[in-house]
Amino acid sequence: MQFKELGLSEEILKAMEKIGFEEATEIQSKTIPLLMEGRDVIGRSHTGTGKTAAFGIPAVASIDKARRNTVQVIILCPTRELAMQACDELRKFSEFMPWVNTCAVYGGADIEKQIFQLKKGVNIVVGTPGRVMDHISRRTLKLDGIRTIILDEADEMLNMGFREDIETILGFVPEERQTVLFSATMPEQIMAITEQYQTDPVVVGTAERSRTVDSVEQYYFDVPAGRKTDALQMLLLAYEPKLSMIFCNTKRMVDELTEQLVSKGFKAAGLHGDMKQSSRTQVLNSFKSGRINILIATDVAARGIDVDNVDAVFNYDIPQDNEYYIHRIGRTGRAGKTGAAYTLAGGRRQVTELMDIARYTKAHIERRDLPTRDDVINAKTSAVIEKIKGYADSGKYADYAKVLSGLEAEGYSVNDLAAVLLGMRISKEIRTVPEFITPVTRRGTGRERPEGIGKNRKNVKVEISVGRQNKIAPNYILGALVDATGLAGKSFGRIDIYDKFTTVEIPEADKEHVLDTMTGTKINGHKIKIKLYEGRERNDGKDYRRFDKKPRRHSSHNNTTKRNSKRYQ
Ligand code: ADP
Ligand code: MG
Secondary structure, three states: OEHHHHOOOHHHHHHHHHHOOOEOOHHHHHHHHHHHOOOOEEEEOOOOOOHHHHHHHHHHHOOOHHHOOOOOEEEEOOOHHHHHHHHHHHHHHOOOOOOOOEEEEOOOOOHHHHHHHHHOOOOEEEEOHHHHHHHHHOOOOOOOOOOEEEEOOHHHHHHOOOHHHHHHHHHHOOOOOEEEEEEOOOOHHHHHHHHHHOOOOEEEEOOOOOOOOOOEEEEEEEOOOOOHHHHHHHHHHHHOOOOEEEEEOOHHHHHHHHHHHHHOOOOEEEEOOOOOHHHHHHHHHHHHHOOOOEEEEEHHHHOOOOOOOOOEEEEOOOOOOHHHHHHHHOOOOOOOOOEEEEEEEOOHHHHHHHHHHHHHHOOOEEEEOOOOHHHHHHHHHHHHHHHHHHHHHHOOOHHHHHHHHHHHHOOOOHHHHHHHHHHHHHHHHHOOOOOOOOOOOOOOOOOOOOOOOOOOOOEEEEEEOOOHHHOOOHHHHHHHHHHHHOOOHHHOOOEEEEOOOEEEEEEHHHHHHHHHHHOOOEEOOEEOOEEEOOOOOOOOOOOEEEEOOOHHHHHHHHHHHHHHHHHHO
């Protein structure tokens, strides 16, 4: 449907023309008319289908000139990037409507500047729930004039623990209002919000795929801490790609991973910038000829490689750049073939990073469960059996019947012999299938850590570069840890807050994962450094305070996390 057919004002049509939108996407054609009528709507469509304009156009159209200094529309988004992005788009939609003023408010940015902007008189506010709450409590944002509230990426906001904030905000907005919710998925939690806060909503769903859909199916796996190599091995065994490329972020990782896969019997080779040109050429030729079928590379080394029939790309590390993601997955699905890209995300933070990439690249990346050891073994077993049946039908090894009858004469049953041969053949196949211990607890799964909590667990201490001087409380630390690592609150032991730093006991097994995921995060607005604690325990009892975590506190750790994520979103 053309934008012209949607009954939009001249100003908006002019803006659409300037931006270059002609044809409305499916979600836009369906929801814009309903929203302009003032209906409550639940909109569901994939990433990249144009949801921002679907709610943004009606939002700017609804602004009442006569009340231009009153906030009339509030839009909640899960992250600051999304809030900024939506704000920019709305400004473009309203370019020819000088009375529309849009402002973005999000954490991690100067609140004074935002207050200044809000005071200048805005009528649309786009913000993250945490910062919006902040402004409400400072009374720098008044919600009593609001006529429309929009929850963008509602599922993601709930995933991030913003439920309570969202409900509080909904509570502040006048009841006489339009409530709009957009989401890529509709989990039960969302239906609950819908029932409570919307009035007679119209559900609009579309099956439309992303605007930039291509020939690559994209999946990701949430991999327990420290188990990426096992996960990768499992995937290689389960999917058996003929030719695959694996991407790592560092040369060291390329070397390590190559060594590990080769030692497990995979035909793999590494490629990175530190290698001599001659060995690089050799590796590439082996890959092109199929002598090795797994190429492990860094982004830089893989640039310009031109191999057409790669059927799977694995992102062992999350790409550091959106463009890298596109380049990586572009290695497969070439020359009219389909391909698949699999990304290993180690914990919640990496999942969030990947979702950001998906958003920017307009990709739809679907979550999959890792194949289990049993899945792989069963598949291998049936493959062997199929092969045996095929040989039996073709009479390939018929000559060995003589040997068999000899053995029978010695008293062995054919049955037993067949079982032994089958066992030998299959155990060869499954030798390299990794043992996958039940994964570490992730928030929300309700599963327990199998390694066991308690006395026998080996702990180490990490040192985080914020302390009492930074007005840190134990629940901030715990919240940040849970949020960044995806581990359960009870995985963490004693938290000691000193003047300038804090130590936390963590399970030895998770140490790399914790260091990895916590690096660069913010706690109470402070960008932190984290390292293994080298022990400079002071016992003068003066310049530090000790907090022993009481087990009870974790019953409310959701709350802690939420409060905290607000602080460093
Ligand atoms: P979603 O929120 O559903 O993930 P976005 O609103 O971010 O999608 O839009 C995805 C991309 O599509 C953006 O680059 C946007 O500018 C573009 N887009 C949206 N609607 C249209 C349209 N009707 N015509 C052309 N491009 C569009
Ligand atoms: Mg969006």
